Amino acid sequence: MANFHPADTSLEGRLLFAVPKKGRLNQAALNLLEGADIQFRRENRLDIALVKNLSIALIFLPAADIPTFVGEGRVDLGITGWDQVQEHDAGVRALYRARRFSGEISPEEEVAQNGRGSGCETVLDLGFGGCKLQVQVPEKGIYNSPKDLVGKNIGTSFVHLAEKYFAKLEAEVDLEQAQTGDLPAGSTGKLRTKIIELSGSVEAACALGVADGIVDLVESGETMKAAGLKPIDTVVETTAILIKSRNPSNPELVDLIAQRIRGVITAQKYVLCQYNIRRSTLMEATKIAPGKRAPTVTTLDEEGWVAVSVMVEKKRIAPIMDQLSKIGAHDILVLDIKNSRD
Numbered sequence: 574m575a576n577f578h579p580a581d582t583s584l585e586g587r588l589l590f591a592v593p594k595k596g597r598l599n600q601a602a603l604n605l606l607e608g609a610d611i612q613f614r615r616e617n618r619l620d621i622a623l624v625k626n627l628s629i630a631l632i633f634l635p636a637a638d639i640p641t642f643v644g645e646g647r648v649d650l651g652i653t654g655w656d657q658v659q660e661h662d663a664g665v666r667a668l669y670r671a672r673r674f675s676g677e678i679s680p681e682e683e684v685a686q687n688g689r690g691s692g693c694e695t696v697l698d699l700g701f702g703g704c705k706l707q708v709q710v711p712e713k714g715i716y717n718s719p720k721d722l723v724g725k726n727i728g729t730s731f732v733h734l735a736e737k738y739f740a741k742l743e744a745e746v747d748l749e750q751a752q753t754g755d756l757p758a759g760s761t762g763k764l765r766t767k768i769i770e771l772s773g774s775v776e777a778a779c780a781l782g783v784a785d786g787i788v789d790l791v792e793s794g795e796t797m798k799a800a801g802l803k804p805i806d807t808v809v810e811t812t813a814i815l816i817k818s819r820n821p822s823n824p825e826l827v828d829l830i831a832q833r834i835r836g837v838i839t840a841q842k843y844v845l846c847q848y849n850i851r852r853s854t855l856m857e858a859t860k861i862a863p864g865k866r867a868p869t870v871t872t873l874d875e876e877g878w879v880a881v882s883v884m885v886e887k888k889r890i891a892p893i894m895d896q897l898s899k900i901g902a903h904d905i906l907v908l909d910i911k912n913s914r915d
């Protein structure tokens with residue numbers, strides 16, 4: 574076994590699954606893998622890990638690069654943000670547009686390429702990593718509406734989505750001005766707004782005079798507030814998603830992983846609520862907590878009483894317990910669900 578390197582030939586025949594290597598999506602993605610019993614040991618600093626119990630290799634990549642690897646079919650499956658997939662999509666479209674402008678491809682070829690998409694297909698929404706990509710400006714500044722930013726400097730890590738957004742906005746402004754006869758002479762139809770690419774800490778750009786406005790992610794809004802910025806529009810709303818390439822190497826394994834992950838998500842979202850109630854009140858209780866399909870009802874060893882077991886969305890459990898208690902349910906218990914399968 575001299576010179577054996579786990580990342581070498583052993584990738585052969587394995588399904589390649591990209592996972593965010595750092596940042597906001599990393600831990601939640603690792604939790605999903607654990608819940609789906611995808612067992613691996615990642616060697617220090619190595620971005621490839623072989624899964625012990627399935628024919629899969631995990632590839633740890635920046636979330637922003639995962640749509641490129643999946644879209645080009647180099648990796649079969651991936652976890653990343655919907656925003657990153659949209660950014661990749663917009664980038665691919667911009668590339669075809671540029672190639673059409675340079676005469677490399679015809680307008681028909683551009684339409685056909687766009688129709689084929691960027692190669693990433695959404696398998697399922699993972700429910701975490703929720704945030705919004707928003708246009709932000711200084712709270713006490715002179716800009717109040719997105720149109721005020723046309724022709725100005727915009728800092729962002731989402732260059733293609735920002736370009737797409739401002740191209741649409743500029744077209745609207747031009748149309749308005751053409752209708753009122755105010756269109757500036759020599760308008761070229763090219764993007765007048767300058768999109769400045771920044772790779773992080775984008776919120777600092779306005780205060781430091783690099784940009785007039787920014788396009789960046791907002792979750793709690795704390796970073797935005799701390800930087801003295803306010804939102805004036807939303808470009809994209811996002812959550813983490815599972816994506817697959819157009820022709821994955823092992824579609825059955827993709828389905829198996831998707832099914833397992835779906836089970837983990839359901840388990841995270843629901844709790845199991847158990848209670849005892851008089852059979853005469855069961856209908857009323859079922860209306861309060863109808864369950865995913867239907868509650869499981871078992872006869873109790875006490876005349877006229879039943880035991881009920883029902884799945885309830887975690888976020889709704891407190892008011893549901895209150896209501897069940899109010900109509901006479903007893904011994905209400907709430908249990909965590911470790912895993913589930915539809």
Ligand SMILES: Nc1ncnc2c1ncn2[C@@H]1O[C@H](COP(=O)(O)OP(=O)(O)OP(=O)(O)O)[C@@H](O)[C@H]1O
Pocket residue numbers: 595596597598635636637653654655656657702703704773790791792793811812813
């Ligand atoms: N504040 C947030 N709340 C929830 N999800 C977020 C947040 N910020 C980013 N995300 C999601 O996580 C994805 C990756 O963003 P993140 O900033 O963690 O990436 P990164 O650049 O790989 O990490 P880092 O910022 O550590 O360099 C985003 O595209 C988005 O989908």
Ligand SMILES: O=P(O)(O)OC[C@H]1O[C@H](OP(=O)(O)OP(=O)(O)O)[C@H](O)[C@@H]1O
Pocket residue numbers: 596597772773774775776789790791792793794795796797
């Ligand atoms: O609304 P909030 O809850 O404050 O979250 C928003 C911040 O989170 C992300 O950055 P992150 O902290 O991942 O670091 P980055 O700026 O280096 O990307 C995003 O780019 C915002 O800066």
